[in-house]
Every structure is written in structure tokens, then in C-alpha cells.
Amino acid sequence: SQTIHQWPATLVQPVGSPLSLECTVEGTSNPNLYWYRQAAGRGLQLLFYSVGIGQISSEVPQNLSASRPQDRQFILSSKKLLLSDSGFYLCAWSVRGSEGNQPQHFGDGTRLSIL
């Protein structure tokens, strides 16, 4: 069966510090990968998606970047964190290659607090 892992579960960082959140998927090949953010009291907002190694698309302009160095690894980064980067970050995957509708499956998220 497929599993998705995210770490760390919680993170407290000072303003201006760098960030690296990692997500890995097991049990599937060539997945589509996604990064979402949930701000307090709001729905999930899609930040990035990737359909393959090195292929990253950004949905919203922001202080963050994403990379996919390996097929099942997705990394969310920042060089300098802002207070507004606080939130709950979720990684998700879905089956790639199928032209039919496929649900996305989420990791347990990282709670990021910026001080």
C-alpha cells in the first residue's frame, strides 16, 4: 500500500531563517506531488505541484520554493522566512498518468510557527 511521510511534524523558526520541509511517498511510482498550506480558519491553498522529477509549477507568488530531486521526494524551501509563512503545510500525492479523476492523498502535515 502507498504511504506518505512528512517531517518534521512541528517546527518553530525565527524570522529570516531558512526552511526545508521534506515529503516522501512509498509504494507508488511516478506520482503527482503537491504542497498545500492551510492558514488559520481557511481552506487548503495549493502552493506547488509536480508531475515529474525537476518539474515544478507554482500556483501563487510567495516566499517559498519547491524541488523534486527524486521521483518520490518533494521538498519545500525558503531562504528567509517571513511571519506570514506561518501555517500548516501539507504534502499530497495522486496517481500520475491516468486521465481519469484521481483523489489526492495527504501526509500528516508540518505545523510551522515563525517567531
Add this chain to the structure above:
Amino acid sequence: DQQVKQNSPSLSVQEGRISILNCDYTNSMFDYFLWYKKYPAEGPTFLISISSIKDKNEDGRFTVFLNKSAKHLSLHIVPSQPGDSAVYFCAASPGPYSGGYQKVTFGTGTKLQVIP
């Protein structure tokens, strides 16, 4: 612009009764609709979905209804159980792009409490 709206932030239901969670959408391009359940400190878990060619999809105690003309969908849980207490997110997508990826828009969630 909130394209997917869950107007009830919370809902309380007695155990054994029906829970009905509602969702409205504004984008007529949405073609695929999903419900997710989320417990505290966990990521959302996929529950059930429906594509626009159907008006009903059932999976055990969970049934999703889609009314395209009203741009409305609902999730029915029968019978409700205390373990169903969670936040439920409605989500919608215009369908898969080439390669199968989906741009999914989520609602803000409804917190369901099932009282024993």
C-alpha cells in the same frame, strides 16, 4: 473569491442519527468533487468522491449527492458514530490535466461533533 463554500463551520448530531454536511460551489468548470475528513494533528483523509456525470455516490455509511443545477453537494453519514467527529472538507476540481494532476479547491471545513 471563495469558489467552494461550506457555510456551516460546525454541526452537532446525536449518535445514530443522520449527519448532513453541505457545500456550495460557484465555478461551473468544476467536474470532480471530493470529501475529506480531518482529525486534529493529522492530514486530511480522502473519504468519497463524485464526478459530474453522476448525482449520487455511496460508500458504506457515506453518501455524496450532487445537484449540478444548484451547484450544491452534500455528504450524508448514516448512522453517525462518535468516531465520525472530525472536520470535513469539501473540495472540487475541473478535472485532470494532462498527466493526471488535479488543481483542487478546498472549502474551509465543517466541524462535526457526534454526541454519544
